Amino acid sequence: MYETHYHRASSIQDAVKLKQAAEEGKYLAGGMTLIPTMKQRLAAPTDLVDLRHVAEMRGIKVTGKTVRIGAATTHSEVASSAELAAVCPAICGLASHIGDPHVRHMGTIGGSIANNDPAADYPSAMLALDATIVTDRREIAAGDFFTGLFETALEDGELVTAITFEAPAKAAYQKFANPASRYAMAGVFVARRDNGDVRVAVTGAGSNGVFRHRDMEAALSSNWSPDALASVTVDASDLLSDIHADATYRANLVKVMAKRAVAAA
């Protein structure tokens, strides 16, 4: 790892200021992506601004159906929140299958979505739940937030402080995990609103990162059942091919995961 300077932020304002003052600084949340990347010398921030002690960025608040999750809330906190499980168990289930227990004790929802790894789990939930990403300066709809592989709408120095969403009537997430890394080779999050609106978001498979599958959404809006997906085609030409799975295999996985998710919701 290259040399760096560590700073511990005490508030949102403090974090943004520390980052502004740094030459080429980075926010450090759980470090479960950033520190391995720095160890490989693929990242070399001059300064790290630690967010773990910013109390206003931690915790889960459920008011009726409105959910607010602080950006520095860990995967294990999301996985084990009874309050959250009462309104949206799907997101707890998703968090409980990220990496392993040690990763879940440190890794955070804000870090995961800011990183926007094409195989990460949370981006699919944000898109399917039509979540709002709250930053130190504005609110961004999930649909506008994820802009490509490891790319987001965040500006230089912009800090994700929380995410909010309205709990859906039904939702579920299913992933086919890479047997070695546990990242999604294909993960599908489905959500259905009280008014019948359906969203289907796919992670792990798209060559441009997480995406919504509109044909599946249409099919499920008229008939909320796994069978409704039988006639929908998943176009392999927009999907990733790598040593783990080629695009046609992933296309099939996407459909299988979507069916399983609808069955589980």
Place this chain on the structure above:
Amino acid sequence: MAKITMTVNGRQVSGQCDDRTLLVHFIRENLGLTGTHVGCDTSQCGACVVHMDGMSVKSCSTLAAQAAGSEITTIEGLAANGELHPVQAAFKANHGLQCGFCTPGMVMTAVDMIRRHGGQLDEATVRAELEGNICRCTGYHNIVKAILAAAVEMGGARVAAE
């Protein structure tokens, strides 16, 4: 260079290190506690697992600076009064190790797992919870057996104490 202070195995310790120093190196090199191991460079093997403020973390993927002010427990901190911790005793009794390289991380993981699941542990849960710990010797069977045995032992102890 910064001066870092934390509590390790109940004792307050300080040391000088670079901001980039990993917690595992601080523990091994500054404190001379070499029970915590480094088994990989990819954050996947779990040989380095310690507890930070009561929760299992990978000390190879955490900076010493992040742990400043925290309470750390390493494998050296488990045994009390010359008696093995029940999880250590169960690993011994069930042959839960061969070369022993992964063992400190396995034991620290098991203690954390039992803390969270208590008497609710079953084989499938133990195997799922071992996702972040790799052993290249045992084939895992005896590790799983040891953890289940320790969970019963510790669950029993808790009931007895109540």
